[in-house]
Amino acid sequence: MTMQMPCLKNADTPRFKRWGLWLGACLLSQAQLGFAADLVTTDTxxxxxxxxxxxxxxxxxxxxxxxxxxxxxxxxxxxxxxxxxxxxxxxxxxxxxxxxxxxxxxxxxxxxxxxxQAFAPVNRANAGAPVLHKVLVSKELLKRGTVITPAMFSVAEMPAAGMENQIISDIKIIKNMELVRDLTPNTPLRSYDVKNAVLVKRGQEVQVTAGEGQGFSITMRAEALQDGGWGEQIRLKNVESGRSLQGVITGPNAAKLR
Incomplete structure (x- = not known):
C-alpha cells in the first residue's frame, strides 16, 4: 500500500503560512538536537x-x-x-x-x-657516554607462562634508554611471578613481562592452615573455588564438611584462613 501526503488547500492563507513556519522551526530544532547528540562522546x-x-x-x-x-x-x-x-x-x-x-x-x-619528574643536570664531561643500569637478564629462553625464579636470571649492566621506569633490577620482587610472553636469552626483564603466578587453580585441592601465631595450628583439605596468585584471597570449600571458607594463598596449592 502506498501512502500519500495530503495536499493542503488554501496553503497561502496566513493561518497556513504561520503553521508552516512553526513546523519548519520545529524540524530545524530537532535536527540541531540530533546533531548535538552526535557530538557527545564517551571516554574509552x-x-x-x-x-x-x-x-x-x-x-x-x-x-x-x-x-x-x-x-x-x-x-x-x-x-x-x-x-x-x-x-x-x-x-x-x-x-x-x-x-x-x-x-x-x-x-x-x-x-x-x-x-x-625533573631530571638532574647533564654532566658535560660524560655527556657522550651512555648511562648504564643494572638489569635482570634471562640466562636462557623462557616460555610464556613459566613461573620464574632468581636462578633463571643474572644481573647485567646495559643502557636502558626509554625504559628506565620499566626495568626490574631487584631479584627479590620476581618471586611467585610468571611470564606473560616469551623471553629470549640476555633480554632485560621488564615490569610488563610478568604477572602474579597462578599458584592455585579452581577445582584443585588446597592445604589450608589455621591458627598460626596463636599457639596452635590446624591443617585441613579444601577445594579451590577460583584461581589465585600469592597473597590473593580466594573462596574455598572444606572437603569434609562442605563449609565455605575464605583463604589467602601462601604458595602452590597452599593457603591460610582469612
Missing amino acids: AFEVLQKQAQQWAASHPSFQGKQVQVAPLDPRITVQNCQQTMQFEQPFSNQPALRVRCAQPAWQLFVNLNTG
Missing part, C-alpha cells in the same frame, strides 16, 4: 583507566605531587570496560608499575605510570 575504557589511575596516584605516597600518565599498552592488550571502580595496587615498591583489577567483569592487568 583506556581513558577511564587513565583517569582512575591518576586519582589513585594523587593520594598515594609514591606519586603525590607528580604528574602521572599511564604508559601506552601493548597493542595486543585490550582494556575491557569495567562496570565498577577499578582497584589499584603497586606490587613493586621501587617500580612505577601498577596492578589494575576489575571485579565486574573480572580481569586484571599491569600498567606502567610515566611520572613527570
Whole structure:
C-alpha cells in the first residue's frame, strides 16, 4: 500500500503560512538536537583507566605531587570496560608499575605510570657516554607462562634508554611471578613481562592452615573455588564438611584462613 501526503488547500492563507513556519522551526530544532547528540562522546575504557589511575596516584605516597600518565599498552592488550571502580595496587615498591583489577567483569592487568619528574643536570664531561643500569637478564629462553625464579636470571649492566621506569633490577620482587610472553636469552626483564603466578587453580585441592601465631595450628583439605596468585584471597570449600571458607594463598596449592 502506498501512502500519500495530503495536499493542503488554501496553503497561502496566513493561518497556513504561520503553521508552516512553526513546523519548519520545529524540524530545524530537532535536527540541531540530533546533531548535538552526535557530538557527545564517551571516554574509552583506556581513558577511564587513565583517569582512575591518576586519582589513585594523587593520594598515594609514591606519586603525590607528580604528574602521572599511564604508559601506552601493548597493542595486543585490550582494556575491557569495567562496570565498577577499578582497584589499584603497586606490587613493586621501587617500580612505577601498577596492578589494575576489575571485579565486574573480572580481569586484571599491569600498567606502567610515566611520572613527570625533573631530571638532574647533564654532566658535560660524560655527556657522550651512555648511562648504564643494572638489569635482570634471562640466562636462557623462557616460555610464556613459566613461573620464574632468581636462578633463571643474572644481573647485567646495559643502557636502558626509554625504559628506565620499566626495568626490574631487584631479584627479590620476581618471586611467585610468571611470564606473560616469551623471553629470549640476555633480554632485560621488564615490569610488563610478568604477572602474579597462578599458584592455585579452581577445582584443585588446597592445604589450608589455621591458627598460626596463636599457639596452635590446624591443617585441613579444601577445594579451590577460583584461581589465585600469592597473597590473593580466594573462596574455598572444606572437603569434609562442605563449609565455605575464605583463604589467602601462601604458595602452590597452599593457603591460610582469612
